[in-house]
Amino acid sequence: MSDIIKIKKGLDIPLPGAAVDELVDVRDVQCCAVCPTDYVGFTPRLLVQEGDSVKAGDPLLCDKKDERQRLLSPVSGTVKAIVRGERRQILAVVVERGLKGSLRLKVEGFASLEGSNPQTHKPTNPQTLKFSILNSQFPILPFILQRPFGTMASPDVKPKALFVSCCDSAPLAARCDITLRGREEEFCRGLEALGELVAPAPVHVSYNEQSIIGRLLADFENRGLVKLHVVRGPHPSGNVGTQIAAIDPINKGEVVWTVDPQDVANIGRLALTGCYAPERVVAVCGPAAQHPRYYRTVAGTCVAPLLEGQIDAAEPQPRVIAGNVLTGVQVAADGFLHAHTNELTLLPEGDYYDFLGWLLLGLHKYSFSRTFLSGFGSKRKSKQKPALAPEFDTQRHGDVRPLVFGEVFDRVFPFDIYPMELIKAAVIGDIERLEQLGIYEIEPEDMALCEFVDPSKTEIQTLIRTALELCRKEGM
């Protein structure tokens, strides 16, 4: 029997352009990239050079501090470019796919898992499994994020629990039922493998009631392999951080691991077949997307094939965001999917002057505060009058000011944490105070809604990331 997590505080931003239930296969991927900047605190060391030929699963980069943390090539081919930014920081390693390169390269190193199938599979000795995973050429660490600090999982820590959120609630989030369609077996196998890896720590899986996950994992729960949680309520109810806080909050010194459901399936594929072929289903969505729908493709793919026919050439170029509008990363139209990304959001740029915009009625302006005329319409999307339908773009709608209105944070922040105090402690970088106030329980994404509603336009996520990095470096 799964328990129910009810989240009351929060906000579902009525962003138009949700992806319809239509899955397109994109097979002709030319280039893929691995971006070390997706991993917090990862100091990359190059293991390849431009022109090297690599197989899917070959390591491209490793962390200078821990060589077991490696980023692998998602496809076979040749290293086409190493993209560097300021001060020669490595931004991406681009691999051009060889024409005859096979995605499904049989590899060694997963011997203990290979050939097993869910029916006949007997639990492996955790020690053997862990040894095999960590020492194999193809570690699964990049699939696992570690809290606090949101870094790549470290092979030396013993997490107190593992969390998988199958109910992303962010604006226009990809639905798990669609992203996992046809991969149910891999998903289950992945959960099993992860359970063995972290044992005796529990594996928590959350889902919303309409999802198939509950039925899929009912058997697992009876066998005690996972703990299921039903999640209700507005965003950020689907954020894994919110669920951790509701289920088993992180205390100082404790570590939990979180895995995206699609990465669970990728781990499952590794366990089932022994080959590294990370796949991703990506929802292309957003107000500027012409045909919002789902695409099945390779992890780290170039986004250009996904954007074909999606952008209206008559309109100005929209912003392409890898991820959702609250936490995503802006990518160029010929850029690459980032790790752990489930959607590609197309949002019109808002670089226009708005004459007396703060004073006028604001028929089409969306605000949580109901200070504009649009606030008099229904909050529910289905009941909204078209005349008051809100428009969204990247306009910041105002200039940066000191923090004044703090109560609005409380209404979208479902943690037992005082957001205003935490932000102020982050501004001054008081580590002790941050610890006391519960910085370890959150990631920047958990405060994304605070940033959205803030009338002072403070860069809250950046502040929280800086504060977390401060705490992480201090603790090292």
Place this chain on the structure above:
Amino acid sequence: MRGRKWDQRLADWFEKHEPQGKWAWLGSTYEAFHTFTFVRKTVTRSGAHVRDAVDMKRSMFTVVLALLPALLFGMWNIGYQHFAANSQLSTLNSQLFDCWWFGFLRMLPMIVVSYVVGLAIEFAFAQVRHHEVNEGYLVTGLLIPMIVPVTTPLWQLALAVAFAVIIAKEAFGGTGMNFLNPALVARAFLFFAYPTNMSGDTVWIAHDLWGSDAITGATPLAALSAGADFSVFNSQYSVLDLLVGTIPGSTCETSFIAIAFGAMLLLFTGIASWRIMLGVFLGGGLMGLFFNLLPSLDAQLSTHIYLQLPFYYHWLLGGFAFGAVFMATDPVTAAQTRTGRWIYGLLVGAFAVLLRVCNPAYPEGMMLSILFMNCMAPLIDHCVIARNIKSRQSRLSRQSRTTRKEAHNG
């Protein structure tokens, strides 16, 4: 909004005239005017890619909107009190318009003085310290003339505004950093610097249009603290009078109904905290009830007029409602935590009534009560947050105990 020709030209004009070189020091002033005319074309660069359409200007403007019913009624009431005191009501062509026009002409110089003096100081400080001119003064500048007696001389008002903006706000770093409500500090300055003009027992009805002469006549609160008989008081001011606000008082604080309209807007838009508002009324009501119960304990007390006064009179009298809706809810100076807001609100209400009843030297307790609780708000927050920190620490120690036990058993 996009593509209109004249506002495109205006936008270009602004871009062309951005101060540079030797004029670069004028940046804050330029920023103030530019952002007043346009929401600038700044796009999000980090963090959330979409942002809520509300900004500081809109928030503050919403408060100004919420003040309008009280302001318009206040203007009318100034005229009404003036003509009523001079027994000229029957001579007016239109009671509604003539009264309002008289009040408007009385209020306008006060509003102008408040904004000019206050904004000049704000601009100067912003310029010198190279930060933005803040929108907070849009509200403060209107609040100050609304809570002082109409007979306040303009030079006193200007002094009070300067004192409030410099000492109560800019000295602490400007909007968002102050711990006392600047508008109330302005009123407190007048109250303590010119007590004879502010006690409320002789003035507050405008004698003529321009002078600061006043007609002798007491505000209801002053009458009460002077110890008037309750039945006499009740015949003079009915509950309806107090609700509508046709009584002498500070310029715009008298009408409960007009303030209620503003409160509804503030609550609907979510700008003000309903916890504080409700807390103040509850706190005041409970304290009033307590004093109503006192005579039943000691019969000697039954002659005290305040103890006969039904508790809901406290909500309608003086600046209680105005303070609860517009002053106590100031997001900067109030408590910052939810529990803290309840405590803060309840105590503001309770202290206001306590001061009224027990200290006849200060007929109006609301101002002092809010200022006092402004000082106490950080302490309340500190206690609430300390409890949160403690619960986190006890969770940690509980957890480590279990871990140790498990390790021991294992």
